[in-house]
Amino acid sequence: MLTASRIKQISSLSQKKFRKELGLFVAEGEKVVTELLENANWEIHQIFAIDSWFDKHNVPANILAEKVSPKDLSRISTLVTPNQVLAVVKIPERIIDNIRLQKRYTLLLDNIQDPGNFGTILRTADWFGVENIICSENTVELYNPKVIQASMGSFMRVNVFYNSLKKFLERLPSGFPAMGAMLEGENIHQSKLPKEGILIIGNESRGISPDLTKYINHKLNIPLNRLRGKNNFPDSLNAAVANGIILSHLSKH
Incomplete structure (x- = not known):
């Protein structure tokens, strides 16, 4: 069960101020989270999902993953109708210096x-x-x-x-x-x-x-x-x- 302080922290990521402060953002939905799991360029901080999502997906041992109730998921979700899964993801550093412009x-x-x-x-x-x-x-x-x-x-x-x-x-x-x-x-x-x-x-x-x-x-x-x-x-x-x-x-x- 999610604690009140954890719910508050995750919910705060809906605001730019806290995303910048914590260096984290939220991604929701089965498709997006599955792609994040398959993409080595993105670091997932933690996953929160209902039982049925875990029945269909394997989460690597190095990623914190927690089963939550649909009610708790709705408390941390930014969606009107929450999906099955929410991931807290690290914001990567972007350097603009080496952008290639030619032939594109x-x-x-x-x-x-x-x-x-x-x-x-x-x-x-x-x-x-x-x-x-x-x-x-x-x-x-x-x-x-x-x-x-x-x-x-x-x-x-x-x-x-x-x-x-x-x-x-x-x-x-x-x-x-x-x-x-x-x-x-x-x-x-x-x-x-x-x-x-x-x-x-x-x-x-x-x-x-x-x-x-x-x-x-x-x-x-x-x-x-x-x-x-x-x-x-x-x-x-x-x-x-x-x-x-x-x-x-x-x-x-």
């Missing part, structure tokens, strides 16, 4: 605030083979439980870094392709897209920050399909949706 696409996220959007962007990036995502320092934190949940395990396969995007862009080789979705951009269906480069995805409501737009040398526009007889149109696309459309086009090159 790299995402830059500029002040993405919605955890669900970030998780979806991660999952989409993983699908299209993006290896690295660089986030502005004010982008929602990777280890937010909602980001982890929405990524469906993709956080394990895509490297995520936090850095000043302006400083990063200033260090790019001269003429290196830097793309961004903008209203004044070229129709993506007709544009000659580069075979490598940076793709900047802007904030959900404000788009790409003005101090970053000067670094964009490939301005792209996803055209609106103005259906006949329709008078009102959305003024923008969801950031995660725009990211998926652009990555789909880039994957053809």
